């Protein structure tokens with residue numbers, strides 16, 4: 001019996017401590033963590049730099065209010081804008097809030113252009129969060145069911161299909177923005193093709209729309225560069241960040257550039273907790289560590305190593321559809337539902353995730369080294385072979 005609302009079907013394990021890519025449960029059993037709190041623990045567990053930054057800030061000042069200046073929030077916004085080639089940041093507490101800010105920004109941008117029913121193009125199989133606006137934007141009926149009426153002002157097209165978006169441009173004059181993930185995480189590690197973001201960028205430029213990237217999962221080094229869009233050679237107008245940004249401390253950000261950065265005025269949007277000194281200290285320490293430890297490059301190298309090693313191990317195994325990765329977002333697509341693998345892996349001391357029913361998803365900490373990646377591949381390829389054989 002639990003006093004918690006029944007929102008998660010939780011695995012029967014409670015972790016007591018962690019270090020690096022390892023976790024220990026209450027009985028002292030050790031686990032290799034290839035989930036990282038769903039792409040959150042960028043620096044792994046109990047990283048000394050993050051622990052020290054949080055401790056020092058907690059002993060100095062945890063929270064004031066956005067009614068006042070917050071030096072660490074200013075510093076974080078400057079750092080993020082510098083890394084992403086953006087102009088302004090709004091700091092919040094989660095991915096859903098970052099996307100919610102982007103959606104509100106796009107609507108206000110549209111009204112500023114005289115569009116009374118601003119409409120945002122969103123994708124099939126996308127995931128943007130659990131608030132009413134972000135679950136409406138999400139392309140998964142399971143996330144929406146039971147919460148109708150959904151919001152208006154969204155149109156949906158297939159992912160990775162520039163023509164579908166171009167088609168809408170011809171007949172819908174209410175479009176103000178596109179909201180899209182560079183790689184769909186919850187959707188099953190679906191990696192968009194090289195020209196996709198460039199195609200969307202061109203359409204946005206031609207029609208005066210905002211290109212809004214949901215980099216909540218892909219951002220902060222996860223795909224091998226600070227942000228996934230950098231591999232496409234474009235810059236978005238708006239970008240949502242969260243997950244890996246605080247290394248485990250809850251924080252999100254909505255960044256914007258150009259006209260989009262000037263949309264909000266005092267009173268338009270806000271957050272009680274957003275960007276408090278403690279959260280910003282955690283994010284600043286995380287960004288500094290990702291930078292100084294070369295974790296973007298490490299994510300690219302270790303991610304490719306995991307994909308090539310897994311591909312070799314699973315070569316010719318019936319039931320393996322594809323092994324794919326964008327840095328340390330790795331997906332192993334099987335030809336049947338495989339949620340069962342999560343429990344089997346747990347028994348073997350390995351934490352993995354399954355998404356889109358039949359895709360094993362790996363999101364290890366960005367600090368994972370080659371030896372640890374090798375252990376992951378050995379354990380997981382054995383589990384997958386047994387699962388598909390049985």
Ligand SMILES: *Cc1c(COP(=O)(O)O)cnc(C)c1O
Pocket residue numbers: 093094095096097099127128129130181185186214215216217218242243
């Ligand atoms: C996790 C995720 C979200 C939601 O983030 P929360 O912090 O859970 O609100 C939004 N978009 C993407 C792409 C995500 O992966």
